Amino acid sequence: MSPALVIRQATEADLPEILRLYAQPGLDDGETLPLEQARGILAEFANYPSYRLFVACEGSEVVGSYALLVMHNLAHCGTPSAIAEDVVVTQHRRSQGIGSQLMAHAVAEAARAGCYKLALSSNSKRHAAHAFYEGLGFERHGLSFAIQPLAADSGDAA
Secondary structure, eight states: OOOOEEEEEOOGGGHHHHHHHHTSTTTTTTOOOOHHHHHHHHHHHTTSTTEEEEEEEETTEEEEEEEEEEEOOSSGGGOOEEEEEEEEEOGGGTTSSHHHHHHHHHHHHHHHTTOSOEEOOOOTTOHHHHHHHHHTTOOOOSOOOOOOHHHHTTTOOO
16 A cells, blocks of 8 residues: 655755656656755745745655745735646656646645635647646636747847
8 A cells, every 4th residue: 555645845855856857758858957056946935925836745755746826916806816837746656646636735725825716837739738637627718828038038029
């Protein structure tokens, strides 16, 4: 019998395992931050009022992770919203319910914070991920637009 899944806030000690998760194909494809740089960024999370990194663990093994940002809003009568980012499950444990538990945790955290919505984005090519999120009750909502700020700042834009 495998140990129960525990989802908790990540610590600095979890970073090597989190970076290993990010290095998987389809996320960062083998490229990750150096550990010292990752430590600095994790420390920056504390400067945000409601930005946390979570890990899913079975025993001492980190098998998944996600980040959650709760944003305070002036619109929507001041009701906050949440964004889930960097959702990842170790490749050999996918399709075993870990991602579902991570997302249920994110929904519960957003509800606890009084959010009117929990949003996430997914690369348009990740059809299996889209089906996964839709199967959890997420709906396609509006359009997502992105720009690479460094490219826009280069002076090439007319």
